[in-house]
Amino acid sequence: MSIETTNRVQVAAHHWRPRFVANGVDVNDFDETVGKTTEWRDWGPNWRSVGEVHESLGRDAEANGRTISATEAYQRASWCFHLGKFLWFEDLAVYAELRDRSVAVYRRALPHLNPSGERLEIPFEGRIIPSHLRRPQDVGRPPLILIVPGLDSSKEELFAIEEAFLRRGLATLTIDGPGQSENSVHFAIRPNWESVITPLLDDLEKRSLDVDLGRIGLMGISMGAIYGPRAAAYDKRLKAVVGLAGPYNLGDCWDALNPLTRGGYIFYTKSKDEAEAKQKAYTLNLEGVLDKVTQPLLVIHGARDRLFPPAQAERIAREAPNATLVMYPDGNHVCNNISYKYRPLMADWLKERLA
Numbered sequence: 001m002s003i004e005t006t007n008r009v010q011v012a013a014h015h016w017r018p019r020f021v022a023n024g025v026d027v028n029d030f031d032e033t034v035g036k037t038t039e040w041r042d043w044g045p046n047w048r049s050v051g052e053v054h055e056s057l058g059r060d061a062e063a064n065g066r067t068i069s070a071t072e073a074y075q076r077a078s079w080c081f082h083l084g085k086f087l088w089f090e091d092l093a094v095y096a097e098l099r100d101r102s103v104a105v106y107r108r109a110l111p112h113l114n115p116s117g118e119r120l121e122i123p124f125e126g127r128i129i130p131s132h133l134r135r136p137q138d139v140g141r142p143p144l145i146l147i148v149p150g151l152d153s154s155k156e157e158l159f160a161i162e163e164a165f166l167r168r169g170l171a172t173l174t175i176d177g178p179g180q181s182e183n184s185v186h187f188a189i190r191p192n193w194e195s196v197i198t199p200l201l202d203d204l205e206k207r208s209l210d211v212d213l214g215r216i217g218l219m220g221i222s223m224g225a226i227y228g229p230r231a232a233a234y235d236k237r238l239k240a241v242v243g244l245a246g247p248y249n250l251g252d253c254w255d256a257l258n259p260l261t262r263g264g265y266i267f268y269t270k271s272k273d274e275a276e277a278k279q280k281a282y283t284l285n286l287e288g289v290l291d292k293v294t295q296p297l298l299v300i301h302g303a304r305d306r307l308f309p310p311a312q313a314e315r316i317a318r319e320a321p322n323a324t325l326v327m328y329p330d331g332n333h334v335c336n337n338i339s340y341k342y343r344p345l346m347a348d349w350l351k352e353r354l355a
Contacts, residue, residue: 008040011258015306016086018336023157025079044094047084051077051098055105062108071112078106078156082181087152087260089267103130103182106156113159115166120173122203127186129200131155131175134162135210139169143215143354144204146197146238147174150222150334151189152264154181160339161219164347170354171211175200177227179268188270189223191284197231197238215239215354219346222246222307222334225299226284229320233292240296240353242346245334247308248315251282257307290319296353297323300342302331 013034021027029050037046058073081102085095110117115137121128132155136142145165147158155174162172176182177196179189190196197218205213217240220228225246232238247253254262262274271277297320301313310327317325326345328335335342 008260009034009037009043011260012040012043012087015258015260015333016083018332019334020079020083022336022339023079023160024075025083026076029080040088041090044084044088044091044098047080048094048098048101051080051084051101051105053077054080055101058105058108067112071109074105074109075159078102078109081105082154082157087264089263099181099184102154102156120207122175122200124196124199125187127183129175129177129196130182131173132162133171133173133209134166135171136166136169139171141210141212142169142171143217143351144171144173144209144211144213145350146200146216146218147172148177148193148218148220148224148227149175149180150220150224151261151268152180153221153224156181158221161221161343164343165219165350168347168351170217170347170351173204184268189265189268189284191226191230193227193231194234196227198235201235201237213237217241217350217354219350220244220246223250223284225316226250226286229286229293229297229316230289232295232297233289236295238295240298240350241293242298242300242350243313243316244300244342244346245302245305245308246299246313246316247284248312249282249285249287251278251285253308253312254278254281256309261307286316286319290316290323291321293320294322298346298349299323299325300335300346301325301327302333302335302338303327303329304331305333307333 054073054077058070061069081098085098117132117134120131158174165172178187218228218238219242221244225243228241232241266277269277269280299317303310317323
């Protein structure tokens with residue numbers, strides 16, 4: 001067993017346990033799978049096995065007409081498949097299988113969620129932006145929150161965040177943009193997200209969705225906290241933005257990133273090597289943009305964030321004219337260790353701004 005592969009398993013366990021437990025992966029599954037994974041190359045296959053257990057439970061429940069049980073099992077299966085390929089590129093065939101199975105099994109759950117979900121495929125540069133639309137029950141024409149993932153998150157992973165908004169009477173549209181999950185096949189990640197959000201909103205305006213497109217907010221996670229403000233700078237249909245745990249300039253953070261995260265940027269920027277990815281990282285920034293973000297902007301960050309230093313968030317809040325900074329002293333990256341603090345805050349804040 002090499003030091004490098006051992007370290008990668010330890011890095012994954014240390015950084016991802018709070019995140020995936022907060023987003024629905026069973027803590028016992030996490031601890032048991034980490035405990036039996038000694039080589040990094042086994043991470044994906046081991047999580048595939050766990051996902052298959054939950055998928056089988058879902059199929060059995062569905063065959064017996066137990067829709068609620070089937071739905072929950074399919075969600076757990078999807079999250080396990082997603083975790084298996086999360087920043088894991090040891091076997092690209094297995095990686096692609098895990099990505100596609102995560103999407104496919106979640107689609108079986110989507111119409112049976114409470115409230116239900118609907119898959120939208122929004123035309124985009126000859127392809128689509130796949131997304132999940134959910135509306136709160138018994139609320140006519142609710143405001144709409146766009147939820148934008150980060151580097152290697154996915155729309156399937158963000159169910160718990162959707163729930164925070166839905167319980168407050170806000171509809172959610174959770175998307176896979178360029179370089180994210182389904183769209184990592186066709187597109188590299190990009191900084192200029194006005195080129196993503198503007199055509200998306202143009203398309204939504206042509207649909208009958210029973211949501212209020214005059215009250216649109218955006219919540220961006222990690223790299224999504226760069227994408228959201230950049231879009232808001234140029235598209236004023238976004239009325240309020242939350243940026244959770246994002247960098248001001250990714251290139252300035254590069255040298256301190258762990259090797260798994262750096263590997264993710266190499267892969268999702270479609271770079272040939274780390275040097276090229278690092279060069280591209282400097283284009284993923286908010287320089288010269290934030291003065292144009294005149295909408296309310298809530299910047300949330302954890303003081304214990306090991307990916308993006310708190311000073312990055314402080315600079316974002318300083319340069320945006322209508323920004324509020326909330327720095328949690330005990331928060332890690334994306335504050336997943338204190339989700340009970342940041343999720344109510346961001347959901348209440350967006351509800352109040354879009355009232």
